[in-house]
Amino acid sequence: MIAIEITVLIKQVPLTGEVEVDPETGNLVREGVASQTNPYDLHALEAALQIRERLGGTVTALSMGPPQAEATLREAYSMGADRGILLSDRAFAGADTLATAYTLSRALERIPFDLVLAGMQTTDGDTAQVGPGVAEFFGMPHASYVAEILDVAPGGVRVLVDAGDREAEMLLSTPALLTLTRRANGPRLPSFKLRLATADREVQTWTLADLEGDAGGDIAGQRYFGLDGSPTWVDRIFPPPANPERETWRGDAGELARRLVEALEGWRYL
Amino acid sequence: MRPVAFEPVTPALIRELKEIVGDDAVVVREDIPEEYSHDEMAPVRGWPEVAVFPGNTDEVSRIMALAHGAGVPVTTRGAGTGLMGGATAVEGGILLVTTRMDRVLEVDEANMVARVQPGVVLLTFAEEMEERGFLYAPDPGEKSATIGGNVMTNAGGMRAIKYGVTRDHVRGMEVVLSDGHVLRLGGKVAKNASGYNLMHLMIGSEGTLGVVTEITVRLLPLPEVLTTLLVPFQSPTDAVGMVPILGKAGIIPQALEFFRDDVLDSSTDYLGRPFPHHGAPAYLMMRLEASSRQEMERFIDRAGRLCLEGGADDVLIADTAERQATLWDARGAFLEALGWTDIDECDVVVPRDAMAEMMLYSDEVSREVGLTFSSFGHAGDGNMHINILRGDLPEEEWIARRDRAMELLYARCASLGGMVSGEHGIGYSKRGYLREHTDPMELELMRRVKESFDPRGILNPGKIIPGMEAEGN
Numbered sequence: 044m045i046a047i048e049i050t051v052l053i054k055q056v057p058l059t060g061e062v063e064v065d066p067e068t069g070n071l072v073r074e075g076v077a078s079q080t081n082p083y084d085l086h087a088l089e090a091a092l093q094i095r096e097r098l099g100g101t102v103t104a105l106s107m108g109p110p111q112a113e114a115t116l117r118e119a120y121s122m123g124a125d126r127g128i129l130l131s132d133r134a135f136a137g138a139d140t141l142a143t144a145y146t147l148s149r150a151l152e153r154i155p156f157d158l159v160l161a162g163m164q165t166t167d168g169d170t171a172q173v174g175p176g177v178a179e180f181f182g183m184p185h186a187s188y189v190a191e192i193l194d195v196a197p198g199g200v201r202v203l204v205d206a207g208d209r210e211a212e213m214l215l216s217t218p219a220l221l222t223l224t225r226r227a228n229g230p231r232l233p234s235f236k237l238r239l240a241t242a243d244r245e246v247q248t249w250t251l252a253d254l255e256g257d258a259g260g261d262i263a264g265q266r267y268f269g270l271d272g273s274p275t276w277v278d279r280i281f282p283p284p285a286n287p288e289r290e291t292w293r294g295d296a297g298e299l300a301r302r303l304v305e306a307l308e309g310w311r312y313l
Numbered sequence: 314m315r316p317v318a319f320e321p322v323t324p325a326l327i328r329e330l331k332e333i334v335g336d337d338a339v340v341v342r343e344d345i346p347e348e349y350s351h352d353e354m355a356p357v358r359g360w361p362e363v364a365v366f367p368g369n370t371d372e373v374s375r376i377m378a379l380a381h382g383a384g385v386p387v388t389t390r391g392a393g394t395g396l397m398g399g400a401t402a403v404e405g406g407i408l409l410v411t412t413r414m415d416r417v418l419e420v421d422e423a424n425m426v427a428r429v430q431p432g433v434v435l436l437t438f439a440e441e442m443e444e445r446g447f448l449y450a451p452d453p454g455e456k457s458a459t460i461g462g463n464v465m466t467n468a469g470g471m472r473a474i475k476y477g478v479t480r481d482h483v484r485g486m487e488v489v490l491s492d493g494h495v496l497r498l499g500g501k502v503a504k505n506a507s508g509y510n511l512m513h514l515m516i517g518s519e520g521t522l523g524v525v526t527e528i529t530v531r532l533l534p535l536p537e538v539l540t541t542l543l544v545p546f547q548s549p550t551d552a553v554g555m556v557p558i559l560g561k562a563g564i565i566p567q568a569l570e571f572f573r574d575d576v577l578d579s580s581t582d583y584l585g586r587p588f589p590h591h592g593a594p595a596y597l598m599m600r601l602e603a604s605s606r607q608e609m610e611r612f613i614d615r616a617g618r619l620c621l622e623g624g625a626d627d628v629l630i631a632d633t634a635e636r637q638a639t640l641w642d643a644r645g646a647f648l649e650a651l652g653w654t655d656i657d658e659c660d661v662v663v664p665r666d667a668m669a670e671m672m673l674y675s676d677e678v679s680r681e682v683g684l685t686f687s688s689f690g691h692a693g694d695g696n697m698h699i700n701i702l703r704g705d706l707p708e709e710e711w712i713a714r715r716d717r718a719m720e721l722l723y724a725r726c727a728s729l730g731g732m733v734s735g736e737h738g739i740g741y742s743k744r745g746y747l748r749e750h751t752d753p754m755e756l757e758l759m760r761r762v763k764e765s766f767d768p769r770g771i772l773n774p775g776k777i778i779p780g781m782e783a784e785g786n
Contacts, residue, residue, distance in 0.1 A: 058633065077606065079633050121630070229587020232543060232636060235617035235628035 045197055047100040049091040050154050051124070052147060052161035052174065053084040055108050055115040080115045083162025085122075085230035086223045091160050092123045093228065094195055101125040103154055107135060107146055113246045120241040121233035128154070132250040137270030140168070144176025145267050149254045151181055158200060159220040163188055174222035185220040186213050190227060319404055319771070320384040322362035330365050330407075333375045338366040338413070348393065349408060350401065353455075354658065357398030357741045361388065361408035368413050370487060370495060370526040377524065378493030380407055386774045387491075389520040391432060391459030395466060396658060397740025399519045403775040409524060411461050418527065420445060424501045425532045426484055431461025431525050447532035450476035452568070453736070454645060461525050467517030469736030471568035471600075471644075474693030476533070478736065480516045485529035488515055491767040501529060514762065519738055520773040522766040536567070536602035538609045541631040541640050544620045545593030549573065550669040551624035552595040556692050557666055558623055559599075564616045566599035569693030570644055571668075576651075576689050580643045583650035588643050589636075593626055597692060598640060647689055648700075655703035656687075657715050657742075661726040662735030665695035674725050675699050682718045696735030723750060739777045747777070 058077040091102045104119035106112050107130040116127030130150055138146060151159065159178070164171035171187065178185030190205035193212065204211045205224050215221075251268060266272060292299055307313040331339045341363050350360045367373045380387045386406030393400055402408045414430035417438065421427065425447070429438060436456035442449045453463060453470035462468070464486070469478040476482070485499030498512035499505055515522055546552040553571055573595055581588040590596075601616065603609035609632075617628040631637045663671045672688065675697075679686040685704060690697035701718055703711045723733060727750045733739065739747050748756065759778050766772075 082633075082635060229589060229639070232589045232629035232631050235542075235613065235630060236621065238630075239617075 045098050045100075047094055047098050047158060047195055048103075048156045049094060049100060049158045049160060050103045050105050050151060050156045051084065051088045051091045051119070052159065052177070053088065053104050053106050053115055053119060054081045054162075054165050055079070055106065055112040056081045056165055056167040078111070078114070080118055081162055081165045081167075083164055083166070083223070083225060085162070086225055086227045087160040087162050087221075088119055088122055088124065089228045089230040090192055090223055091158075092231070094158075094192070095123075098195060100157075103128065103156070105147065105150060105154070106130070107138075107143060107150075109136075110248070113248075116246045117238075117241075118233050120244055120246075121235075121238040122231055123234075123237060127244075127246040129246055129248045130250075130254075131248050132252075133269075134251040135269045137273060138268065139273035139275035140170050140172040140176055141274060142268055142270075142272035144173050145180050145272060146254070147173070147177045148180035150249060151177065153249075153254075157197075157217045158195070159183075159218070161220070161222045163222040163224050171222070174220060178220035181220070183218050183220055184215040185222075186215055187222045189221045189223050192221070192223075192227070319386050319406060319774070322385055322406060323383075326379065326383055326385065327363055329379055330363065330376065333379070334365055334367050334372050338368065340364045340366075345408075349390070349410070352393050352395040352398055352400050352740075354396040354656070356657075357401050357403060359388075359398075359401040359403040360405065361402035362405045364408040364410055366410050366413045370489065373409065373489045373524055373526050374493045374495050376407065376409060376493075377489050377491060380771055381492045381769060384769060384771065386771045387524070388773050389461075389465070389524050391462030391465075392434065392457055394455040394458040395462065395740060396660075396737045397734075397742045399466065399738055399740030399773070399776055400462070401741060403741055406771075406774075411459060411524075414461075414526065415459075417441065420447075420532075421501065426501050426529050427532055428527060428529050429460055430527060431459060431464070433460045434458070435460060435463060442532055443535060446535055448535045449482070449530060450533055451479040451482050452476075453479075454648065456645075460528055460530070464516055464525055464528055465518060465520050466738040467736070469691065469694070469696060471570060471691060473691060473696075473736075474569050475565050475567045475602075480513065482531050483512065483516055483528060484531050486512055486515065486525050487527035488523040488525050490523050491769065491772050495526075496523075499529065503531075517738070519740060519776055521763060521776055521778070522772065524772075536604070538603045538606055539567070539600055539637065540603075540609050540613060541598060541600045541637045542613065542616060542620075543590060543629040543631060543640055544597040544599070545590055545626045545629075546595045546597065546624060547593065547626060548624060549595035549672060552597050553669045553672060553692055555597060555620060555623045555625075556668070558619055559616060562615060562619055564599075564601070564612060564619070566693065567602045568598075568600045569691070570598045570689065571692035572596050572598070572644070572647065572689040576647050576687050577643065579687070580646045580650040584643060584646050586639070586642070589631075589639065590629060597625075598644060599693075600637070600641075648698075651687055651700055651702070655711075657701045657719070658737070659699040659701065659719055659722045660696070660734050660737040660743075661699070661722065661731050662694065662696040663726055663729045663731035665693070667729040667731070668692060668695045668697065671697060671726065671729060671731070675722060678718050678721045681721070682714045684714050684718055686718075691735070694735070695731070719746065726750075741776055744777065 055078045058079045095102050102124045103126040104116050104124040105128050161174040175185055186202050186204055188205050189202045191203040194201040199216050201214050345364050350358050386404045387409050388402040389409045390400040391411050411432040415432040416430050418428040435458050439449045450472050452472040453468040463479045467480045487497050489495055601612045620628050631640050685702045687700040701715055723746045733746045733750055
């Protein structure tokens with residue numbers, strides 16, 4: 044066993060896939076909405092647990108959010124995570140992807156790791172920016188849209204990246220950060236047995252003071268956290284309009300293919 | 314009652330049928346698609362002489378009056394998703410297909426009932442009701458079935474443990490009798506003590522007593538919170554042994570399924586999707602419902618502890634719609650994954666405390682006759698689907714071994730106080746077993762019932778009751 048230390052970034056998101064937007068404020072409606080762990084992050088956690096099962100090591104789940112986000116770390120425990128850390132402070136509230144990535148990267152300085160795994164995006168924000176942002180702030184190599192972790196060895200990790208129109212194999216030196224697609228695996232379910240066994244295990248809460256702690260003068264003060272550290276101003280959030288227009292074509296394959304090409308050219312997609 | 318001799322479908326009769334339903338809604342023999350000659354499993358074949366697709370009750374009534382006058386048999390068919398040959402026109406004649414009668418006529422929210430035509434597809438209806446905040450509780454595995462077919466076979470399904478079977482959700486119906494007379498039975502009322510309940514006689518009669526043309530079903534409020542527990546066991550008997558323990562502790566899941574790793578593996582291979590657990594010899598899968606998250610947590614805690622005490626390896630918690638879909642999609646594909654052609658099925662139901670014994674015995678039978686069984690079942694109600702696989706046996710050998718297996722299984726089922734069919738019905742395929750395991754007096758009463766509804770014996774001849782058909786079984 045070579046013992047790989049892995050930190051998984053997980054986020055608590057609203058349970059429903061249909062995120063509601065307050066039409067007045069443009070903000071996501073979170074009150075009264077039941078929550079779940081971001082489904083993409085479950086694939087990251089699963090990948091981490093599988094690596095631990097093969098190579099040994101520990102899996103740390105790291106989340107940022109209000110105190111109730113502890114539930115998501117408890118769920119990570121019931122799936123097999125060894126350690127849970129929640130970054131929770133009023134000073135972190137209102138963070139955009141930049142401030143969130145910065146905060147997480149600061150926390151990572153206090154956690155020993157070889158690999159950081161995250162879901163490729165969240166179901167509430169859909170930006171896919173936080174993972175790469177964390178890696179950039181931290182200063183480590185990263186790969187997004189990882190469909191498969193092919194090999195993990197001391198000092199490096201080989202992955203298959205799904206770039207939509209093509210796939211690429213990449214070799215990264217560790218420490219590195221990967222964001223995973225849903226192709227990567229099928230996440231395990233929370234275990235009642237582990238839930239009982241970890242009922243007394245602590246979820247650590249780290250505040251701004253903890254991050255400033257021994258980083259001394261290196262940390263850039265409160266202006267990089269939360270709302271103060273967020274240059275993004277949301278003007279309006281809206282679901283992309285659905286196009287209800289449908290046409291059904293029938294005919295033989297060759298004829299249909301010609302028609303499709305003509306139509307795509309007509310729309311200037313080709 | 315003597316075997317009935319039927320009249321053939323004549324060109325004149327076809328002309329009259331066309332007058333009733335229109336030219337487009339009549340298909341004569343050589344143009345009838347092959348799928349209308351059988352159902353989804355039974356090796357039974359039967360080509361109707363003519364298929365008609367009526368659009369309303371009046372047309373059905375006129376078709377029946379015509380057939381009655383002419384002495385031509387009529388077999389009613391919905392989506393043809395049955396497994397026992399019930400909707401196959403084994404005596405030829407007219408195949409009356411209800412799929413055009415597919416409208417939801419009324420959703421009465423105050424009385425919490427809906428009126429539907431028989432050709433309404435179960436899945437579409439259940440989803441439509443869900444959107445309106447209602448649960449239509451009957452939940453047979455075959456979602457492309459019609460409600461009419463469900464009613465006429467008294468279909469069961471996964472939620473039967475908590476909500477009962479289709480019968481428990483029918484409040485009223487309109488039915489066309491064998492001579493074309495239209496009769497309304499029941500209604501929107503929640504109770505009915507008004508004489509013999511003919512509606513309940515009609516339910517599960519597999520089209521042998523009448524043609525249902527409208528059904529009033531009850532609707533329930535949607536449960537607030539659903540969670541599914543997947544519980545792996547090392548011992549299949551421990552797994553089924555949990556069922557009475559859970560019941561006694563007041564855990565009444567909405568569905569409680571039992572399966573083994575071989576069925577699970579073939580299903581997940583078939584779907585090509587990952588499943589969150591593999592390799593346990595037996596599984597229970599239960600869907601719990603609660604009115605709040607807090608209540609659900611209490612259920613999970615209680616059920617979880619009981620299962621661990623009862624020998625479970627673990628209790629895995631699927632608490633989101635997505636997690637639950639992964640589990641139930643795999644369950645839903647069990648039968649499909651086995652393939653349709655070379656299997657036969659024993660759909661026995663036993664008292665639920667006898668399920669473990671029945672299961673162990675089926676292993677024994679499988680060894681004895683040298684055939685592979687693939688079994689799963691609704692553990693909550695003691696209903697097992699023992700699927701007998703042909704493998705690569707030659708026809709004669711397959712039939713001999715299968716018949717021997719069926720004989721042994723039904724005999725043990727009877728001695729355990731079970732019944733020949735839990736939910737798939739008798740149809741054509743299981744008539745012999747019904748005859749063998751039913752009190753002759755009960756069979757005689759069934760015959761008399763049939764005779765009083767259908768004196769000419771034209772409705773779905775050859776089904777359910779042995780002795781009604783021209784040839785023996």
